[in-house]
Amino acid sequence: MSITKHNWTKEEIIAIYNKPMMDLLYEAASTHREHHDPNVVQVSTLLSIKTGGCPEDCGYCPQAARYHTAVEGNDLMSVSQVKAQALRAKSSGSSRVCMGAAWRNVKDGPEFDQVLEMVRTINKLDMEVCCTLGMITENQAHRLAEAGLYAYNHNLDTSEEYYKEVISTRGFEDRLQTIENVRKTNVTVCSGGIIGMGESIEDRAGMLVALSTLNPQPESVPINALVAVEGTPMEEEKPVEIWEMIRMVATTRIIMPETQVRLSAGRMNMSREGQAMCFFAGANSIFAGDKLLTTPNPDVNEDMKMFEMLGLNPQKAFTKVSQPQTIEAADSQFAPLGEKPKWSRPGHTIERNLEASTKEK
Numbered sequence: 194m195s196i197t198k199h200n201w202t203k204e205e206i207i208a209i210y211n212k213p214m215m216d217l218l219y220e221a222a223s224t225h226r227e228h229h230d231p232n233v234v235q236v237s238t239l240l241s242i243k244t245g246g247c248p249e250d251c252g253y254c255p256q257a258a259r260y261h262t263a264v265e266g267n268d269l270m271s272v273s274q275v276k277a278q279a280l281r282a283k284s285s286g287s288s289r290v291c292m293g294a295a296w297r298n299v300k301d302g303p304e305f306d307q308v309l310e311m312v313r314t315i316n317k318l319d320m321e322v323c324c325t326l327g328m329i330t331e332n333q334a335h336r337l338a339e340a341g342l343y344a345y346n347h348n349l350d351t352s353e354e355y356y357k358e359v360i361s362t363r364g365f366e367d368r369l370q371t372i373e374n375v376r377k378t379n380v381t382v383c384s385g386g387i388i389g390m391g392e393s394i395e396d397r398a399g400m401l402v403a404l405s406t407l408n409p410q411p412e413s414v415p416i417n418a419l420v421a422v423e424g425t426p427m428e429e430e431k432p433v434e435i436w437e438m439i440r441m442v443a444t445t446r447i448i449m450p451e452t453q454v455r456l457s458a459g460r461m462n463m464s465r466e467g468q469a470m471c472f473f474a475g476a477n478s479i480f481a482g483d484k485l486l487t488t489p490n491p492d493v494n495e496d497m498k499m500f501e502m503l504g505l506n507p508q509k510a511f512t513k514v515s516q517p518q519t520i521e522a523a524d525s526q527f528a529p530l531g532e533k534p535k536w537s538r539p540g541h542t543i544e545r546n547l548e549a550s551t552k553e554k
Contacts, residue, residue: 418459
């Protein structure tokens, strides 16, 4: 069994990324088989529990309130609605439910209490629960852990250098701090990024440096291809070539051998053959369902046909890490503190973000 390396350099990662494709695929597939069952892929369902109205200016996101997109905002879903969706996902083969709320950061209060109840409810269905709620404090991370949260997603998005070209309303260090807060609990970390936002190969390598040098490395790394949505600053970006996705997946697999590499947004533009190459290169998770938060996604029945064709089996829940215990709210050891953390606001201007926000509908 190989030893996981935590001191990858950008130059080393670029060299791997640029290997001849056949050599890259062979190394990635060999690494994958050493650490994972190559015929098992986790199926996760991503559910937007609170849509739109986000105060951030992420250049890729149609949920940002300042951009004029077709996304309709919705208030926080009820616990019963979420339970119904989770049961539907489970019946379709999903072993994980990921709940996303369009918040900058979590605030203590009734809405967060409601999310905690959602976590308890889904964990009791014997499904892995993941949340992506924005930035969280250490105390909030402990409260999520008590409720039975399996994973917390907080993507780095891109390299620290290119990040300044994507988002101006929060700092890169805030993302790292949130991951550090999660690490102080038994909740696993899910953190990855997006390619196709105009970044260079050096930026892709820079993001992987930031992720791979974390110790421990994230248990999950989503690799997303940008879905260019009309009205966002990145609406004119060209779709990512499938070969870029394959290279990114393979490189991620090699430098983070024990991590689950998640083939995430952008699958609508990928052929079955392209997705099969990604699985061969080390991807062992997909998101199922007709939507990923607000962007289109392949139909779950189509995914199951693809699995059958490739001889793939859905991964069972809690295969990698055992099921967390759920502690009821009445027995919680961590009370809400009403914290008001000073998350950063870098304040620089990103011209294309500014232009998109001033465009008329």
